[in-house]
């Protein structure tokens with residue numbers, strides 16, 4: 001046991017399997033990896049070390065045109081395949097993801113900074129599950145929406161963020177392909193690697209050319225793709241700010257749109273809850289993945305009578321969190337995704353204190369790896385509902401602790417937000433659980449647990465957290481034209 005902390009010191013346990021990373025990557029268009037037409041490229045940094053990991057192509061307008069053209073050419077034949085054949089391709093992708101899971105986990109961790117145990121146990125298996133799940137729907141679409149005729153929408157532009165790079169790609173690609181659409185996917189600029197490796201898997205399983213295209217690049221690439229007239233459907237996961245711009249751009253164009261945006265999700269801890277279990281849920285809900293989770297439980301609303309006890313337990317539990325090398329199998333909290341995101345988090349830590357809240361920084365003592373982007377877990381006390389740290393999404397391992405007296409006040413505080421993505425409710429009383437769950441405005445409400453996902457369960461938000469659902473049968477709908485039998489699609 002270390003003398004300076006209550007945490008056991010473990011010997012380093014780095015994940016050491018080989019996972020090849022090339023010096024540079026091209027765009028994936030029409031089944032081939034090619035350079036950007038104007039030769040543009042960008043660096044991808046390894047957040048755990050701050051060092052260059054690889055370079056990747058930046059797609060310009062001409063590349064966007066080429067990718068949309070490839071997807072347009074491929075779409076009729078893809079849609080005309082017997083549905084069970086489309087399903088087979090999805091099964092094959094799922095299996096290859098499982099077979100190459102270790103390699104994908106290492107790439108995800110090196111490119112994005114998340115702990116290897118999360119990429120290994122959550123991101124990659126969940127991504128494979130999504131392909132398995134939607135493979136099963138491919139030949140059952142007429143049963144998914146009884147009495148309606150289900151036809152594909154066409155070419156889909158899909159733009160995803162950096163917090164769950166492969167999983168977000170799977171959430172988007174699997175239902176789109178199952179429904180007979182073709183896709184142009186734009187990964188985030190800090191985490192392009194696993195989307196490109198997934199493109200390789202598409203080649204391996206013999207997916208017809210042009211069905212999936214991957215365009216790496218920056219925000220301008222995403223903007224050009226979203227604005228392309230050849231795109232029939234736009235699916236975006238990312239910030240509310242960019243989501244709003246895309247919604248304005250799409251208005252009147254006839255394009256379909258789904259948005260999965262930010263959040264400021266509350267936990268409501270009632271005095272009758274099992275407090276140890278609740279504290280574990282809070283810790284998982286905000287420190288999991290460095291708080292880079294759109295549905296992170298970043299606002300803690302705790303009933304006054306148990307506030308001191310909960311905060312004491314939380315402070316103790318946070319000391320046990322291991323912060324450090326993302327590739328180490330014992331690490332709980334890895335690296336912040338980018339220098340820019342670390343700056344944002346640190347700006348909020350300063351702002352919270354200026355506003356009058358009290359900052360507690362915690363986690364394992366000792367030194368953090370040099371060169372990388374690290375932030376120990378933090379919580380704020382003396383937070384007022386009007387403080388920025390109680391209202392704005394920080395997207396880091398930072399929790400704001402507030403209290404309530406009555407369940408009525410808990411609901412009012414929980415709903416006092418422009419967002420509405422998720423919520424956690426902790427109580428031993430079933431009737432109270434149902435009452436609170438039905439009155440909190442959030443797309444997902446977890447009771448006595450947090451951050452549980454399943455491919456068969458829909459996910460999405462209210463208000464500024466976006467609209468449309470991904471996952472489950474609901475997740476098919478944005479990718480289908482549903483008409484009455486006999487009517488023209």
Ligand code: NAP
Nearest residue numbers: 160161187188189218219222223238239242260261262294
């Ligand atoms: P972001 O800046 O909105 O970026 C998301 C994606 O959009 C990236 O691929 C980005 O490319 C691209 N992009 C940037 N500007 C664009 C533009 N003008 N037009 C089209 N595309 C553009 O968000 P982020 O900071 O990467 O991700 C964090 C946010 O995502 C958080 O707010 C989080 O809550 C949200 N999120 C929501 C969910 C959900 O399911 N609701 C899930 C995950 C994340 P670059 O990377 O090159 O900038």
Ligand code: MG
Nearest residue numbers: 044045111190
């Ligand atoms: Mg990176």
